[in-house]
Amino acid sequence: MLHAIYIIEAETGLSIIEYRNYPKSQEFADFFQVINDIMDDIRSNIQENRTLSNFSRILMIDKFSIIIHYNSTAKILLCSLSDVDDIKEKILSVLETLGRRFWQKHGTDIDKFLQTNKKEIFNSFLIDIEMLTRNGRIAENFPKLIVSDSTLERLFKMEIISETDLSIAKICRGTLSPLQISEKSNIPHEKVSEILKKLKKIDIIYSSPEI
Numbered sequence: 001m002l003h004a005i006y007i008i009e010a011e012t013g014l015s016i017i018e019y020r021n022y023p024k025s026q027e028f029a030d031f032f033q034v035i036n037d038i039m040d041d042i043r044s045n046i047q048e049n050r051t052l053s054n055f056s057r058i059l060m061i062d063k064f065s066i067i068i069h070y071n072s073t074a075k076i077l078l079c080s081l082s083d084v085d086d087i088k089e090k091i092l093s094v095l096e097t098l099g100r101r102f103w104q105k106h107g108t109d110i111d112k113f114l115q116t117n118k119k120e121i122f123n124s125f126l127i128d129i130e131m132l133t134r135n136g137r138i139a140e141n142f143p144k145l146i147v148s149d150s151t152l153e154r155l156f157k158m159e160i161i162s163e164t165d166l167s168i169a170k171i172c173r174g175t176l177s178p179l180q181i182s183e184k185s186n187i188p189h190e191k192v193s194e195i196l197k198k199l200k201k202i203d204i205i206y207s208s209p210e211i
């Protein structure tokens with residue numbers, strides 16, 4: 001689940017748009033610290049008259065992922081906080097699209113905002129965020145079993161999958177994320193992720209959003 005997307009004017013650090021469906025907590029403190037560190041780098045480059053092109057950063061903190069994309073044309077940072085199991089490539093693609101769309105719709109409004117600090121002019125862009133992110137669920141990852149239980153048992157007997165692989169595969173019904181599977185099976189998240197990659201590679205499961 002995508003819990004937050006912030007659009008920030010990179011040079012001043014002023015927040016332009018806040019899309020959030022998660023209570024502020026320690027994760028948000030870490031989230032903003034990462035943003036501040038990147039803005040410091042941007043300001044340093046600007047002071048030294050260096051040209052910045054588009055760039056992206058992906059970081060993991062506990063059960064969450066922080067993904068940041070810098071749009072050099074609009075000079076904005078698009079920052080997201082999501083569950084660690086969400087498909088990061090999808091989120092990054094959404095942030096890149098939002099950056100281009102924001103510039104097309106509001107490129108001329110940024111200077112007005114910097115002069116007045118009034119965000120109301122950008123409120124309609126929240127609809128774009130909701131649509132492109134499918135209300136925050138665009139990148140959800142719910143592994144789903146695509147073979148029968150009897151086929152699983154045959155694969156186990158043929159030693160193609162292990163007993164642990166078998167137990168994880170049986171939990172994959174398209175309703176739980178890898179982290180939830182880890183909690184249910186009492187198997188470390190890293191181990192579950194490795195098993196899921198193996199099961200996907202041999203076409204036992206596939207990942208689908210629960211929507």
